[in-house]
Amino acid sequence: MYSHQSTRFHISILNLKFITSKMSVPLAGNVKGRQGKRRPAVGGAADAGAPLGKKGRGNELGALKLPSHGYPTEHPFNKDGYRYILAEPDPHAPFRQEFDESNEWSGKPIPGWLYRSLCPGGVLLALHDRAPQLKIAEDRLAVTGEKGYCMVRATHGVSRGTWYWEASVEEVPEGAAARLGWGRRYTNLQAPLGYDKFGYSWRSRKGTRFHESRGKHYSAGYGEGDTLGFLIILPDSSSTKYTPNTYKDRPLVKFKSHLYYEDKDNIQESLNNLKPLPGSRIYFFKNGECQGEAFTDIYQGCYYPSVSLHKNITVSVNFGPNFKHPPSSEFKYRPMSEKAEEAICEQTMADLLYLTENEGKLRLDNFNL
Template identity: 60%
Template structure:
């Protein structure tokens, strides 16, 4: 890759599951003590729209048993009855007793089971009649990927039949993966994974377990669409799906294969938002734990965990701290009843940095930061780092000094929105505006324009000024940052982070120019002229991208070398206090607006 060029990014699109299984969704909103549950995502089924083929349910199943017609009741045998005496209902959660093998509707149980998913097989359940104590007993187990795929395909099949499509084959990327992703917390007992490598595991599992899954890698005409490969269940009788389903299928086929998801143990490198049981790595006295779940571990001197998740693969991670204003903090912290359950996001809040620095997590991993987080050094190809704070209105300024710039290295410095690509030079996409060291070219959306003669090099101190007037739509309105309290919390190396999914295509569509906005660059105190005007509206962060091993020092204020004298502006350091106030108000507004809904029993029971 040349110093002043970068290849176009390959565009990729994601298809979210867009149909919602309505029947029984509201009826299964209960919870089980000691299980890892959170808010149930709607069961979904995506339209692939990429293949002309229609997969229909066969009149007989693969094992020779004539399946019953799938319906909203789906009754097949009168001796398999719930307490209510009614037949089975495939559209809601049902549990099979491990002793009598009868099926029970979740709405007929006296025991809260949590927000589960229909056709799940990773549980044990005994009814009142079979349990010697006369009470129901339910426990959820960690599933393997084969079980998760069976559950996903069964729900997609039932949903398709309910809609009248009668499809039996479904796209891995557009339907199966989105279903598992939406319902992860309700199908498993472990938190979501940071890396998306499990997508490949799902594919390999369904491809390998030919006793359970059937596949189609191209259409009958030989065409491979963007929806391929398709997968379905070998045995189409959904009433047979129960906790012993895999054993039943494999015994009927006379083969034995296995695909393990894991033992369920979460290591220190994994992600977890569950509370620990007393005794799990904690010293307890009189049954009470000593280590609080609502106390944040001490941060290193640089103000951020040394080991942390990076913003990449379409997800961003926001470091969180316990919110002292959140309700029910003491009840949650002191009671052992919540052990093994996820920590609600509203008990935490975004941690606001006390200084404007280069972000540890909002950067390409190959870039090296100094201990004070004010110097960045490049490595090989172009990549970028953003500052910890951004601005959306006002006139703001920061400086950058070139410490080292070996031959054939280069920089592009300027302003970036939070969705600008970190693995590309600043100004590569629609979310950034930059000034390049070579030839003094300015860049936006991969287009270079002549700006200043000669560019800049070692020893030069550059100034970056941005003017963002308040838009007409925001006149008279209170503009607050996101509270993040409704996002899931993920654990990484003892610290909790809010996980935010990037909606890139939606953000691109919503971009619009901000009238009278401007960006101006300075070199050693000299105004180099207006670089950009009417830039896209949004929040802008100081950003720098580097090519090869050049090194740049940032100065966010208050002591600048060449603060502009031709215009009134604020140093980026002045945004810190405002950001803390705005974030605190946003968090409090969330708690007030949702007062009455933020109940621990509303989450767990």
């Protein structure tokens, strides 16, 4: 049996690039952001693993096609303490063939370990991890606000290393504003970034920086035509996680013919466990000029590029690798675009660890199908 820490020194994440190179789903864009009312949360246990077709064959589920952008056009939104992670059949899961061929499991929940979370092949604005009223552009690299402050996160987050992304302000109607920066998965999507303890933002008006709803003077403001840069430095520590959560132990729920893992946020527990990360820093840039250190010793965790907008301002994003105003050579950063391939390797490692550590339990589950 292997632990996450022991595998740190014996198995390199990068060695998985070859075996995972065919696991990614390309994101070619060409999808319009959905407007309108927020959809209700997906059904609970009653909908979990709902069988498809006459006998509920797993291969029928595996045959479902995704749009060219790699994500269902109709999908559940993350909200109310729950997150929904799109799942796909895992062809390498143990007992996969026996399960697909079984006639005994009709009407029973599908074990989560037979599936895996679908890892996008590129870093874009998330369709599901956003306030539903935001309008996402067809290429998923621009967003327009509506009425009060609300937020969208990127598809990928980072928990260690130095990373950079850019945003350009395209249109700023009178009275509109933006707060841009970095936020964790627990940030409130129906609030401005920096409203709670999980986000750190830079406001267009007066250049104020925000965290926990407390604004402090930082720089001059920014507006239409400006390109902003966002750099985060997250040093390794003794408690740094080197693999993400596996979702194979989570329940599966069905929504519009696709399966999703349902994961509970446990926000209160996360608040109780917040710890500053010594040496961590956030810098903001305006048209290539570093505005200085905005935050230091931020809370440890996984941070996503985040955009929160007030009224119908439009902001485009650039996750790299080519930036309009790259930081100077003193910052040894990586573009957020590089996180996509790395995330596939890390998720594969997390899934392998789960299957290895729970082999005996999975074998018993298989006999009970």
